[in-house]
Amino acid sequence: METTINKITATNKQVGKQTLAHLNNLTKPPGSLGRLEKLAVQLAEITGDTFPTVSPPASIVFAGDHGIAKEGVSAFPQEVTTQMVANFLAGGAAINVLTKQIDAMLEIVDIGVASDIEGSGFINKKIRYGTANFAKEDAMTRKEAQKAIEVGIDIVKQVIKQGANSIILGEMGIGNTTSSSAIIATLAEVNVEGIVDIGTGITAEQRVLKRKIIAQALEDRKPNREDVLDILSKIGGLEIAGMTGAILGAASERKPVIIDGFICTVSALLATKLVPEARDYLIFSHRSQEQGHTTALKMLQANPLLDLELRLGEGTGAALAFPIVESSLKILKGMATFTSAGIST
Template sequence: MNGVKKAIQPLDLEMGQKVREYIDTLTKPPGSLGRLEELAIQLAEITSEAFPVVSPAGVIVFAADHGVVEEGVSAFPQEVTVQMVMNFLNSGAAINVFSKQIGAMFEVVDIGVAADIEADGVVKRKIRYGTGNFCKQDAMTREEVEKAIAAGYERAEHMIEQGSKCLILGEMGIGNTTPSSAILAVLSGQDISTLVGRGTGIAAEKIIHKQGVIERALKDRKPDRKDPIDILAKIGGLEIAGMTGAMLAGAANRVPILVDGFICTISALLAKEICDTASNYMIVGHRSVEPGHEIALQLLGKKPLLDLGLRLGEGSGAAVAFPILQSASLMLKEMATFASAGISKE
C-alpha cells in the first residue's frame, strides 16, 4: 500500500486558483453559478488542467456475495446477485440505462459472486466464492482483501487507459448493506441502531434483527479501527474492497471519482483510511436515504450534489449526477469572457 500512497499526489491548488480567477472573467455576476463554480475549480485541482474534461465517464460495477445473508438480513435471496449480473450484461438495469444516457464506458466485474458466471462480457476477477458469514468466521483473509483491492485498482487503471476521464463505481451483492453498516459502525464509533436501514427493503422487525447480527459480529470479530485491511478482512465484502482499490487508482491517476450512495461511500472512507489524500479526488453524487449515509458523508467531509431519495446502488445515483460535472467543465470551456464578448463589467 505504500506505493499507492506515494502515487497519490496533493491537489494542484495553483491550477485551482488560476481557474478561480478565470471564472470571474466569464459573462456572469461573480459566484452566480454557485456550486458549479466550486466544481469547476475542484476538477481543475484534481486533473491539473485549466479546462478539465470529464467525458467519457467509466462505469465499473463490482459484483460479489456475502456469507452473512445466511442470517436473514436481506429481502432477497443470494441467487439474485447472479441474476442481476446477467441483467447488467443484457443492459436491463438502471445503471445500464443511465450509463447509456451519459455515453459512459461500462463493465461488470465478478470479484466474488458465489457461483460461476459463464457469459460473454463479464470481467472475471473472482477472489473467492463469496465471503464467509462474519457472524461465525472472518469474512476473508488479509491476502484476499489485498487481492480484491488490487483487482479494483487494475480495472480502474484499465478503464482510464481506455480513455475514461471520470470514474463511477457501482456494486451488486445481496446483503451488502450489512457489512457496509458494520464497517461504518467501526469507523464512526456510533451505535449500530443509528446506522442500519432497510437496505433492499426489509421490514421493521428485520431491521432490529439486522442490527443484532451486526452487533454480535462486531463483538466476536473485534476489527481494528486503525487497520482498514483488518476491517475488510473481518467484516467486509469483496466488492467493497474492489471499489476501494478503484478509488485509489483514480486518485493516483488524477481522475475525478464520482461517488455513489451508501455502500460506495463506505469504500470511499476505506480508501481515505488507506491514503488520506485520496478523498481529495472524490465528489459525492447524491445523498442516499439509507440512514448511515449521512454519517458516512460527515466522516468523508463531502456534500452530495443531489438528494433524490435514491437507495438502489449499482452506481446509479452517481451516473444521474454526472451531467452536473459536465456542466461545470463546459462552463469553463465554452462560456465567453467579458473581454471576448465585448461586454462591459462596469
C-alpha cells in the same frame, strides 16, 4: 497496492486558482453559478489542467456476495446477485440505461459472486465464491482483502488506458448494506442503532435482527478501526474492497471519482483512511435513504449534489450526477469572458 498509495499526491491548488480566475472573468457575477463553479475548480485541481475534461466516463460495477446474507438480513435471497449480474450483461438494469444516456464505458466485474457467471461481456476477477458469514467467522483473509483492493486498482488503470477521463463506481451484492453498516459503526465508533436501515426493503422485524447480528459480530470480530485490511477481512465485502482500490487507482492517475450511494461511500471512507489525500479526488453524487449514508457523508465532510430518495446502488446516482459534473466544465470552456463579449465589468 503500496506502489499506488505512494503515487497519490495532493491535488494542484495552483491550477485551481487559475481556473477560478477564469471563472471570475466570465459574463456573470463571480460565484453566481455556485457549486458548478466549485466543481470546475475541483476538477482542475484533480487533473492539473486549467480546462479539464471528464468525458468519456467509465462506469465500473463490482459484484460480490456476502456470507452474512445467510442470517436473513436482506429482503432478497443471495442468488439475486448472480441474476442481477446477468441482467447487467443483458442490458436490462437501471445502470445500463443511465450509462447509455451519458455515453459511458460500462464494465461489470465479478470480484466475488457466489456462483459462476455464464456468458461473456464481464471481467472475471473472482477472488472467492462470496465472503464467509462474518456473524460466525472472518469474512475473508487479509491477503484476499488486499487482493480485492488490487483488482480495483488494476481495473481502473485499465479503463483509463482505454480513454476514460472520470470514474463512476457502482456495486451489486446481496447483504452488502449489512457489511457497510458494520464498517461505519466501526469507523465512527457509534452504536449500530443509528446506522442500520432497511437496505433493499426488509421488514421492521428483520431490521431488529440485522442490528443484533451486526452488534454481536462486531463484539466477536473486534475489527481494528485503524487498520483497513483488518476491517475488510473481518467484516467487509469483496466489492467494497474492489471499489476502495478503484478510488486509490483513480487518485494515483489524477482522475476524478464520482461516488455513488451508501456502499460506495463506505469504500470512500476506507480509501481515505489509507490515503487522506484521496478525499479531494472524490465527487459525491447523491444522498441515499440509508441512515448510515448520512453518517458516512458527515465523516467525509461531503455535500452530495443530489437528493432523489435513491437506494438502488449499481452506480445509478453517480451516473445521474455526471451531467452536472460535465456541465460545470461546459460553463468553464463555453461562456464568453467580459472582454470577448464587450461587456463592462
